[in-house]
Amino acid sequence: MSNRKWWQIATIIWMVVIFLFTQLPYFTGSHTAMAIDKLFFIDKIDFLSSQAKLLLIDLLNFLIRKATHLTAFGILSFFLFKSLERFRFSYLFAWCITFFYAMTDEWHQSFVPNRTASFKDVLIDASGAFIVLLLTFLIKVKKRKKGRPRGQQLP
Incomplete structure (x- = not known):
């Protein structure tokens, strides 16, 4: 099986994973907030008022959920890029498909x-895709510059 086929399979599997996580009720904002409270023992912090604890939970909830969006769709865009790498506009195609999938996922x-x-x-999903594709x-x-002899310019 070709290398590209493996990336295509990884892409499909990752899309299914995103779809399934979207469908689960455990990943709602309120469930995530409760998990954060338990994981970080925020209710045990004595020097914070109850309002400050709620604000801290809300902030962590926001950051974790949005970082998850950035990461999940960044990974999807990378898999798509690797699947489409031999095509001329592979970066653009990978970003557009990721953006479209993000819209359908929210729908x-x-x-x-x-x-x-x-x-x-x-x-946020599209931003994660852009960041990963830019880094790629x-x-x-x-790597291309490193592989060229010294003094040789890129075409």
Whole structure:
């Protein structure tokens, strides 16, 4: 099986994983907040007021959830890029497909009880894809330059 086929299989599996996590009620904001409270023992912090504890939980909840969006869709864009790498506009295609999948994922989420769809999340997903694809591009350029003899310019 070709290397590209493995990336295509990884892409499909990752899309299914995203779909399944979107569907689970355990990943709502309130469930995540409760998990954060238990994981970090925030209710045990004596020097914070109850309002400060809630604000801390909300902040951590926001950061963790948005970092998850950035990461999940960044990974998807990388898998897509590797699947499409031999094509001329592989970076653009990978980003566009990731953006479209993020929109359909939020639309799907709107049908899941206790979940809401947010275009802000789509933008965060697209940003994660952009960041990963930019890093991929920069790493490839650096590797290409490293492999050339000294003094030879890139075409």
